[in-house]
């Protein structure tokens with residue numbers, strides 16, 4: 001006997017055999033058992049999840065001469081004829097391969113003829129949204145008053161494109177993607193019957209990749225089975241599907257964390273040349289980050305910096321949205337990874353430099369046996385240490401990353417409260433100083449002020465902590481303050497517009513001030529990760545002068 005594709009071989013033979021569409025099946029079986037069969041159905045949902053299989057099963061079941069609990073018997077004359085594809089009363093039309101006008105006209109002409117053998121004539125129109133307008137109009141006429149002996153089953157992957165006049169005459173069923181669990185179970189079942197030895201990870205990976213489509217999943221299993229002679233290993237799966245191995249992925253993550261630019265470029269070049277799927281690669285790295293973050297929280301065991309993982313996840317998530325739309329995926333990936341590394345390591349270097357300065361100071365001020373420094377001293381020293389230009393630009397970056405229109409309106413509406421502090425002994429200097437500045441951009445936790453002259457900006461650096469405390473009093477929240485000359489602001493604004501036009505996102509990166517918060521990153525919960533993502537990638541993010 002010639003080889004039969006696994007997908008055909010393991011196609012469900014009754015409605016009850018169908019996997020992952022429980023609700024649809026229950027409703028259909030009830031209708032059959034209670035003799036309340038509709039005359040027009042629409043099955044909608046993604047491809048490969050069983051719409052046409054169920055349509056055919058329904059056609060068989062309504063015509064079965066010996067129903068068993070609402071399922072076709074598979075043995076009666078009608079069942080056998082339908083199963084063997086011999087029944088002239090089951091008519092399948094693929095609207096994707098032609099516009100359907102002739103076929104639908106043919107239906108119209110013959111619709112009143114009684115079935116040849118069966119009780120019901122069943123018309124199955126696949127990808128019905130592809131019909132031409134003319135065909136839809138013809139179909140509409142037949143749907144208005146279908147004869148008793150006719151059932152229409154329209155299947156579509158794109159319900160939006162089906163005219164509402166058609167939809168309103170049909171019973172609509174939305175089909176779900178099949179859950180990974182169900183897919184794995186089905187694959188396990190097939191492997192057992194086919195005596196295929198397979199590593200469990202392979203089935204999970206197939207389920208992941210098939211995205212809820214059982215047909216694709218079984219197809220993949222079939223291909224792998226042929227490739228590996230019934231003994232399937234994970235590496236076979238990775239090879240066949242152009243997937244980068246786990247070991248390689250970990251190596252890549254190391255390159256990124258270590259800021260090893262040339263290795264990152266070479267790596268992406270190589271997987272591209274090897275024909276690996278770059279979109280799946282990004283998905284996999286995101287998945288890996290997710291697992292590492294979970295490891296960090298659950299097992300307290302993670303070789304990566306948690307902050308690194310969270311920031312990288314955000315950028316990968318954003319990449320996934322964009323790369324599906326571009327043609328030069330490789331270039332876009334390289335640019336995105338390099339820009340991430342640039343930002344991430346830029347901040348880390350500032351942190352390192354500051355840590356070193358602290359240590360040096362401390363060692364010169366105390367004997368080497370007294371190396372234990374209270375946190376308080378460290379943070380006090382840090383307050384003056386971090387007021388340098390690098391931090392200033394970091395705040396600019398964060399402000400662009402989280403620029404927010406509402407925040408800016410809120411900020412400006414309270415700006416005149418500065419006047420109340422003009423004569424204040426503690427905050428007067430800061431209040432007078434910033435009232436000379438121009439508010440250029442406001443993020444969810446940072447602002448950019450610009451001044452006419454560099455000397456003004458320099459004076460502000462020594463006042464920054466005071467300024468931030470003053471703002472906290474007025475706004476009841478903390479803002480990091482960046483101070484720029486007007487010229488520098490214009491440059492930054494141009495850069496921002498350039499980046500925005502080229503889809504290069506700004507990433508929010510916590511600054512050194514918050515080092516305690518970063519080190520206590522366990523407190524960062526999923527919500528804050530999500531909200532960080534929303535802040536980073538929300539739609540209405542930008543408001544600048």
Ligand SMILES: [Zn+2]
Pocket residue numbers: 063064065066067072073074075076077078079080
């Ligand atoms: Zn039967």
